Amino acid sequence: QVHLVQSGAEVKKPGASVKVSCKASGYTFTSYGISWVRQAPGQGLEWMGWISAYNGNTNYAQKVQGRVTMTTDTSTSTAYMELRSLRSDDTAVYYCARDSMYPPVYSSRWYGFDYWGQGTLVTVSS
């Protein structure tokens, strides 16, 4: 059974950094990628970026480009998302989701974000 288990809630001050983890189990981690999606309180879903667990390639959304770094540790089947220079509008629930190992345009088929973590609330407040 596929599971993505995320780290716990965080409270950070403006200007600080946060690193959220996402531990995968129940599938071959390096055969997929991980996308990160966030949701501000009462708002919709916002895609932040993708990392291939196969080769470490990344693709970040323009909105967070330069402030975000996504990495994986294949020895522990864990993906990480670090966001720097936090602002109050970064307050959100952050989700990891299983994605394809290559960008969809290079995949034989794309199956959507088929499994999600439970979410990690990051609160940015002074």
Added chain:
Amino acid sequence: EIVLTQSPGTLSLSPGERATLSCRASQSVTSSYLAWYQQKPGQAPRLLIYGASSRATGIPDRFSGSGSGTDFTLTISRLEPEDFAVYYCQQYGSSPGYSFGQGTKLEIK
């Protein structure tokens, strides 16, 4: 950047009725890269449909997806009480990646 616009913003229906949710793209989307998700309060989104019309594993057949180009539809044939939630469409474009619609809230009338 492709913008997805979902309509209506809120849909009020009764159990047993048919729901039709729309997702319109600002430019043509490859059908293979169009998905739909359901989200209930306090929960992570759940994949319903990928490739515009393929149901994800375990999704009941009352959920169906259709469309091509710039117009896509999620249909729930007969609403069950557990179907009342927020629904999002999603697309992939090579630049800048993925985007989501703003969501349609399906509420009990």
